Amino acid sequence: MLEIKNLVVQIEDNRILNGLNLTVADGEVAAIMGPNGSGKSTLSYVIAGKEDYEVLDGEILLDGQNVLEMAADERAAAGVFLAFQYPLEIPGVGTMTFLKACLNAQRKARGEDELTTPDFMRRVYAAADTLEINREMLKRALNVGFSGGEKKRMEILQMALLEPKFCVLDETDSGLDIDALRIVSEGVNALRAQGRSFLVITHYQRLLNHIVPDTVHVMSKGQIVKTGGKELALELEASGYAEYRTGEAA
Amino acid sequence: MADVTNLRSPAEAGLSKLFESARKSFATEEAISREEAFRFFEATGLPSRRVEAFKYTDLRAAITEAAPPAEAPAEDAAKAAVAGATSFAKIEAVRLTFVNGHLVAALSDLDRLPEGVTVAPLNAALAQGDARLKRLAPVEQARENPVYQLNTAFLADGALISVAEGARPAMPVHLRFVGAGATAFSTATRVLVELGAGAEFTLLESHEGPDGVAYQPNDALDVRIGEGADFRHARLNAEGRAAVALSTLSVRLDAEARLETVNLVTGAVLSRHQIYLHVAGENANAVVNGAALLGAGQLADSTLLADHAAVGGVGREMFKTVIDGDATGVFQGKIIVRQVAQQTDGKMKSDCLLLTDDGQMMNKPELEIFADDVACGHGATCGAPDDDLLFYLMARGLPRAVAESLLVQAFVGEAVEAVSHEGARAELIGRIEAWLAARG
Numbered sequence: 001m002l003e004i005k006n007l008v009v010q011i012e013d014n015r016i017l018n019g020l021n022l023t024v025a026d027g028e029v030a031a032i033m034g035p036n037g038s039g040k041s042t043l044s045y046v047i048a049g050k051e052d053y054e055v056l057d058g059e060i061l062l063d064g065q066n067v068l069e070m071a072a073d074e075r076a077a078a079g080v081f082l083a084f085q086y087p088l089e090i091p092g093v094g095t096m097t098f099l100k101a102c103l104n105a106q107r108k109a110r111g112e113d114e115l116t117t118p119d120f121m122r123r124v125y126a127a128a129d130t131l132e133i134n135r136e137m138l139k140r141a142l143n144v145g146f147s148g149g150e151k152k153r154m155e156i157l158q159m160a161l162l163e164p165k166f167c168v169l170d171e172t173d174s175g176l177d178i179d180a181l182r183i184v185s186e187g188v189n190a191l192r193a194q195g196r197s198f199l200v201i202t203h204y205q206r207l208l209n210h211i212v213p214d215t216v217h218v219m220s221k222g223q224i225v226k227t228g229g230k231e232l233a234l235e236l237e238a239s240g241y242a243e244y245r246t247g248e249a250a
Numbered sequence: 251m252a253d254v255t256n257l258r259s260p261a262e263a264g265l266s267k268l269f270e271s272a273r274k275s276f277a278t279e280e281a282i283s284r285e286e287a288f289r290f291f292e293a294t295g296l297p298s299r300r301v302e303a304f305k306y307t308d309l310r311a312a313i314t315e316a317a318p319p320a321e322a323p324a325e326d327a328a329k330a331a332v333a334g335a336t337s338f339a340k341i342e343a344v345r346l347t348f349v350n351g352h353l354v355a356a357l358s359d360l361d362r363l364p365e366g367v368t369v370a371p372l373n374a375a376l377a378q379g380d381a382r383l384k385r386l387a388p389v390e391q392a393r394e395n396p397v398y399q400l401n402t403a404f405l406a407d408g409a410l411i412s413v414a415e416g417a418r419p420a421m422p423v424h425l426r427f428v429g430a431g432a433t434a435f436s437t438a439t440r441v442l443v444e445l446g447a448g449a450e451f452t453l454l455e456s457h458e459g460p461d462g463v464a465y466q467p468n469d470a471l472d473v474r475i476g477e478g479a480d481f482r483h484a485r486l487n488a489e490g491r492a493a494v495a496l497s498t499l500s501v502r503l504d505a506e507a508r509l510e511t512v513n514l515v516t517g518a519v520l521s522r523h524q525i526y527l528h529v530a531g532e533n534a535n536a537v538v539n540g541a542a543l544l545g546a547g548q549l550a551d552s553t554l555l556a557d558h559a560a561v562g563g564v565g566r567e568m569f570k571t572v573i574d575g576d577a578t579g580v581f582q583g584k585i586i587v588r589q590v591a592q593q594t595d596g597k598m599k600s601d602c603l604l605l606t607d608d609g610q611m612m613n614k615p616e617l618e619i620f621a622d623d624v625a626c627g628h629g630a631t632c633g634a635p636d637d638d639l640l641f642y643l644m645a646r647g648l649p650r651a652v653a654e655s656l657l658v659q660a661f662v663g664e665a666v667e668a669v670s671h672e673g674a675r676a677e678l679i680g681r682i683e684a685w686l687a688a689r690g
Contacts, residue, residue, distance in 0.1 A: 048645045051637070076647035088642045092660025098646075101656065106647035141660075158646060 001026045001197040002047075002166050007058035009039075009046055009222075016042040018222035019058070024166070029198040031208055033233060034219035035241040040201045041085060043219070044170040047199075048082035049075045062166060076102075077109035079165030083155040083172050090142040095154070098142045099124060103161055127160040131187050148175030149184075156187040167191070168199045173207035185210030205237040220244035262295045264316025269403055272319060287402035290394075297396050306580040306612040307551040309397075312494055312520050317466045319404055320350035320435040328354045331430035337456030337486050341673040343424035350429060351437025351467065352407045366417025366449070372408030372440060382410060382444060388472045388500035389526035391555055397496045397524060401470045404438040408470075411453075415446030415476070422452035422671060429459025429467065429490065436466040443471070445479040447504075452482040452671050457497075458517070459490040468496045475507035477531060482510045484674040486681065489517035491548075498524045505531030505560070512669045514678045515542040515550045516685055522551040522580075529556070529563040529591070538567040539665040541678075543685045544609075546575030554583040554598070558591040567598040570665040572658055573609035574689060584616040587624050596626040603661050604634055605654070655686040 002024040009017040016039045024030045034040055046053050047060060049072030060067050067075050090098070104114045115123070128138060131153045143151050152172055159167055169188065173181055188198070188211050200211055208216070208230065216232040217224045218241075225244060226232065258266075269288050276284060296313055297304035323331065328349040344364065347357035353371050360369055375383060392398045411423065425441060445451055459465055467489065475481045481501075489495045495518040501509055513523055527536055542550040556565050571579035581600040602611035613630035635657050643653035662682050669675035 048641075050641050050645075071650065072641060072644035073647050073649045073653075076645055082645050084642065084645075088639055090639060090642070090657070090660060092663045093656055098643075098656075101648060101652065102643075102646040105649065105652060109647065162647070 001028070001063065002199070003059075003061040005059045005061070007046070007060065008056040009042060010054050010056060011042070011052055016053075016222055017046070020223050022217065022224055024197045024199060026197060027192075027194045028215065029192065029200060029211065029213045031200045031202065031213035031216045031233060032219050033202060033216060033236055035245055038219045038244075039222040040219055041170055044082055044168045044199070044201055047168055048072060048080055073105070074109070076162070076164075077106045081159050081162060081164035081167045083152075083159060083167065083169045085170040085172075085174060087143050087151040087155050089144045089146075091144050093142050095138050095140060095142045096124070099158065099161060102158070106162060123161060127157050130160070130190065131157050132183055133157060149177060149180035152176060152180065152184055153187070156184055160187065160191060165195065166197050166199070168201070170201050171203065172200070173202055173204065181207070181210060205233040208233045218244060258295065259310055261310075261313045261316045265400075266292060268316055268318060272404060284403045284405065287399040291396055291399040291403060294396055303553070303582070306578070306582075307520070307522050307549065313466065315434065317434040317436040317464070319406060320352070320431065320437050322352040323349045323354070323430065325354070325356050327430065328357060331428050332357055332426070335426060335428045335458055337426065337458050337488055338424050338454045338674065338677055341422070341424065341454065341677065343422045343454060345424045345426055346409055347426045347428065348407065348439055350431065350435060351427075351439045353409060364419035364421055366414040367419050367423070368412045370410040372405075372410055372442070375410045376405075380410065382412070383442070388470075389502060389528040389557065391557070392498055392500045392524070392526045395498065395524065397468065397522065398470060398498045401438050401440060401468045401498065404436070404468070405440055406438050408440040408442070411441065411443045413443070413445045413449040413451045416448040417446065418450040422454050422674075424454040424456070427455070427457045427467065427469065429463075429465050429493070431460065431463055431465065434464045434466070436468065438468045440470040440472065443473045443481070445473075445475045445481055447477040448479055449476065450480040454671070454674055455483065455485040456488065457486065457495065458488045459493055461490040462492055463490060464492045464494065465490065466494045466496070470498045470500070473499070473501045475501065475503050475509060477504045478506040479504075480508040482670050483512070484669045484671060484678065485511070485513040486678065487513065487515040487517050487521055487523070488681070489521065491517065491519060493518040495521040497522070498526070500526040500528070501536075502528045502530050503534035503536060503563075505533060507531060507534045509534075509536040509538070510668060510670060511537070512539040512666060512678070513541070513552070514666060514681060515540070515544075516681060518550070519547060520549045522553065525552070525554045527554075527556040527565070529558045529560055529565070532560045533562040534560065535564045536566070537668050538565070539668050540569040541662045541665040541682075542571045542579060543662065543682065544571065544573050544577035544579060545689070546577065549578040549580065551580035551582070553580075555586070556584070556596065556598075557586045557588070558594045558596065559588045560591055562593045563591060563595070565594075565596040565598070568665050568668075569600040570662045571600070571602040571611060572605065572662055573602060573611060574605045576606070576608040578609065579611040581612070581630070582614045583628065584618065585626055585628070587619040587621050587626060589620040592621045592623045594621065594624045594626065596624070597628070599629040601630070601661070602632040603658060604632065605658070658686060659683065
């Protein structure tokens with residue numbers, strides 16, 4: 001599904017990723033854990049196509065296609081989805097308007113017909129009900145005045161509607177209380193399927209109790225330094241990141 | 251001190267000549283003093299950048315020729331001109347149609363006015379010395395303004411609208427200004443609106459004209475909002491691309507009066523919309539918004555003076571400017587709070603979105619506060635579309651152009667959303683969408 005080869009990335013002369021290699025198989029849920037500043041969020045932005053980063057070397061292949069040559073919107077249409085750590089508030093853009101525009105833009109890019117309004121509404125409401133999102137929220141401007149938990153649920157709602165192939169969840173557990181964590185995790189688990197893979201970025205093992213990963217990778221200084229099964233997360237929780245921090249600047 | 255004589259520009263000399271020939275047609279006993287206005291104007295001439303209030307909008311440089319006042323059009327010509335007019339056209343309204351600055355009765359709904367509303371053509375009111383003209387004298391500061399003085403001197407037509415005490419006409423009145431012609435012409439209109447106590451009234455105002463003709467409209471709207479009355483005003487400047495469009499809105503608010511005025515500018519090579527507010531009665535409330543969408547070569551100036559002279563007034567002024575190409579936006583906003591106007595609550599802001607590196611925005615907010623118990627503030631921002639927001643939208647599959655359009659629409663929409671009249675609001679939002687679509 002996704003293959004990252006020797007990825008080297010910098011921003012304003014700061015090298016963040018140093019020859020990162022990672023493979024996520026079809027249907028796999030891979031977790032990335034690591035200390036602050038190890039490059040986890042950078043990796044998620046580079047996969048999604050944020051332009052601030054300079055890719056010096058390497059490839060990111062989605063089903064064999066190098067996504068580094070595509071703009072962010074083309075990657076989205078190809079099936080990449082990033083659930084943001086801090087979803088942005090967009091005053092003046094209605095949530096429903098936004099959802100419909102995204103869905104139809106992606107369908108158009110894939111040569112599919114636009115959804116009819118009733119069909120669109122049905123899909124949104126079904127996903128919203130599953131995620132316990134109040135329909136009143138859908139009438140408001142995107143993310144404006146939403147709580148941290150509401151914003152994260154809105155991210156998962158978008159993921160459910162857009163049906164991506166490869167989902168990156170960037171610290172989706174941050175800012176969530178126990179109930180919200182359960183709702184969000186159930187939302188993600190419901191989307192687990194053949195033909196769809198996940199990269200779950202987190203600091204804490206807690207999230208991985210809810211979204212049980214197939215593999216766990218430890219990231220440090222812009223590289224994957226250790227790979228294991230779900231038990232690796234428990235080890236890290238017990239021992240901390242001390243052994244991976246050596247020589248790190250921040 | 252040495253005497254300094256400004257050389258008169260060809261346009262100024264031309265205006266003097268035009269005034270001399272126009273004066274023959276003026277009625278002898280008019281309720282307004284054109285002569286005085288023109289003498290005042292002549293003394294200062296067209297304001298240049300040396301005049302503080304016109305520092306960013308140099309009319310002396312912009313108006314190189316005095317365009318002759320347009321004649322009243324023949325009915326057929328007027329009908330042809332209006333046939334292509336689209337602004338607010340789908341909204342059910344009582345229409346007052348002005349072609350080249352002249353009220354065309356045949357294209358107006360003078361015979362189907364809603365109950366409580368009367369309309370008198372200004373020409374007749376002027377000739378008869380209608381007493382209402384005195385009562386509706388504009389805000390003091392407007393009288394000293396050269397644009398307004400020119401309007402007074404050359405005033406050709408307009409209307410006097412009265413809304414009776416407590417009247418709440420269900421339908422808005424639409425002032426439809428349409429320009430037509432193949433060579434340069436000028437117009438000067440004035441519409442006076444008087445709302446009796448407790449009245450509620452919606453006025454729509456649209457301006458459109460031919461592209462490629464350097465016509466010069468100068469329109470004034472003088473409003474008096476009676477005690478507890480509610481005046482809503484949506485204005486669309488969709489003038490032709492070569493027009494130099496000057497306009498003045500002056501509003502006096504009595505106690506508990508409410509004002510809502512929103513101006514959207516997409517047209518004219520140069521436009522200046524001047525707003526004068528006089529908060530004369532206690533606890534009045536004014537919402538004054540403006541939005542401008544400007545492309546290559548355009549300049550739009552919004553100049554506002556809010557003069558609070560009574561206790562407890564609330565003012566909310568929001569201006570949004572979107573600049574593409576090498577366009578220039580100008581916002582000059584001044585809030586005056588007189589010593590008597592305690593508990594005034596005034597907030598004014600001007601935000602600009604620059605879509606290119608070639609555009610510019612001039613923001614000049616001012617506060618002059620003489621009372622000690624007030625809450626007043628102003629803010630001005632200027633910047634490019636937020637890269638993080640663009641990335642968020644693109645990461646959901648929206649191509650860059652679509653994402654940028656959505657952000658621009660949201661940015662400008664905030665000013666336009668204040669329009670209470672649903673149809674007018676939808677039309678203004680539609681105009682924004684059309685501007686973005688044309689930008690490609």
